[in-house]
Amino acid sequence: MDVIGRYRLQAKIGAGAFATVWRGYDDDLDVDVAVKVLADNWASRADVRERFLSEARLMRRIASDRVVRVFDLGKLPDGRPYFVMDYVGGGTLAEVLRHGPLDPADALWWGADLSRAVAALHSEGVVHRDVTPANLLLRPNQGDESGGGTHRIVLADLGLAKRAAEASGLTQAVGTPSYMAPEQGRGDGGFDERADIYAVGAVTYALLTGHPPYSAGSITEVLNRDPDLPPPSLRPALHDSVGQLDDLFARALAYDVDARWERADTLAERLEAEAYRLEQEAPLRALERTHISDEDEELPTTVATDPPVRRRRRTRALFLLALPVVFVLAGVGGWYLFGQ
Incomplete structure (x- = not known):
């Protein structure tokens, strides 16, 4: 079954006990659609057919974009009803x-x-x-x-x-x-x-x-x-x-x-x-969870490794910042002692 009415079927996107839903394409409107078809093993049950058609009519009457909208209804050659809905492509x-x-x-x-x-x-x-x-x-x-x-x-x-x-x-x-x-x-x-x-x-x-x-x-x-x-x-x-x-x-x-x-x-x-x-x-x-001051005596076990890492980084940074000062002081001291 490649075509239902004017809709070209592309892939099956859902199947249940009572119906199968196909992704289709409406060439006239140039849009994707979803086509729901009553299962053939229920086609002879008048009560199931009526419930299927009632679902389509109810969805059509609800004026909200929060509910999938039905815009067409028809029958297959074997008499099974189907209805066509907006295709919602984001999954479930x-x-x-x-x-x-x-x-x-x-x-x-x-x-x-x-x-x-x-x-x-x-x-x-x-x-x-x-x-x-x-x-x-x-x-x-x-x-x-x-x-x-x-x-x-x-x-x-x-x-x-x-x-x-x-x-x-x-x-x-x-x-x-x-x-x-x-x-x-x-x-x-x-x-x-x-x-x-x-x-x-x-x-x-x-x-x-x-x-x-x-x-x-x-x-x-x-x-x-x-x-x-x-x-x-x-x-x-x-x-x-x-x-x-x-x-x-x-x-x-x-x-x-x-x-x-x-x-x-x-x-x-x-x-x-x-x-x-x-x-x-x-x-x-x-x-x-992550901030612990240097003065904390007890450290949560979930972040026990964090403070030492931060302390090592802070010590390294202070050392690098102090190096120029050490060199300047050493130069001034040398000039004072030996340059006189």
């Missing part, structure tokens, strides 16, 4: 995580940027239900004020997304277990936008540590989680000052939904403030 946050945890301040900026994206979705009255690193695309930043360095986060894969008004009536537990809010795992319909806020907290935690706060391979493990178990402290993995974030994540990842942040933009503001604080403290922490 899951690919970033493969390299391990991020610098703490950078991780918090990414988390704040994700919170802003989720807030944009919520402002449209939509709950994502599957906020995971694999569903978070990275778009080159256009110089705006958002965090995340040279890219910004864009939400993709709204296959599980629902209008907030509909979410309270859902009874099927769906999503990615390690990033799923407990109330969503119960499948009793008792969840709202705060389920996404939980996921934002879990993704940000993973960016800080390299792993989600609660590892769960199944919905059953989500349901069996101890309600009184707090998220693991950040202190073992990060600098002590980052431990101040423990309370923030305890609230974002609270088992009790009523104890959680109510709005994603509020969480974004808190993450931005913490990221800024860490950036301001970083030079001071570096100075504390």
Whole structure:
């Protein structure tokens, strides 16, 4: 399959249980596109086809550059539906995580940027239900004020997304277990936008540590989680000052939904403030680790070799500066003694 409609397929960029995503090219518009095609083994299921088309319609209606935009819809000759989206070429946050945890301040900026994206979705009255690193695309930043360095986060894969008004009536537990809010795992319909806020907290935690706060391979493990178990402290993995974030994540990842942040933009503001604080403290922490005065009697073991090195360099410099003075004094003394 080299062509779908007017779109030339170039490479497969993603595949899941229900669909495959291709990178393509639109010759008419002269742009790269992403084409999502329903898997053939689900083509005969009317409910799956409707969910697939509902995702396309929902993505089309959301007027935000924080969500991948759909601009075409069609059918293959075998009757399978497909839809065409903007191509976001910066990879996914899951690919970033493969390299391990991020610098703490950078991780918090990414988390704040994700919170802003989720807030944009919520402002449209939509709950994502599957906020995971694999569903978070990275778009080159256009110089705006958002965090995340040279890219910004864009939400993709709204296959599980629902209008907030509909979410309270859902009874099927769906999503990615390690990033799923407990109330969503119960499948009793008792969840709202705060389920996404939980996921934002879990993704940000993973960016800080390299792993989600609660590892769960199944919905059953989500349901069996101890309600009184707090998220693991950040202190073992990060600098002590980052431990101040423990309370923030305890609230974002609270088992009790009523104890959680109510709005994603509020969480974004808190993450931005913490990221800024860490950036301001970083030079001071570096100075504390490396600066030891000559009068210090006890030296931290992590920098025990630094003071002698600095002392040797300072002694050598003083010696070189003193040499001309020695020669001048020697010359004056010689002239005084022998030149008379």
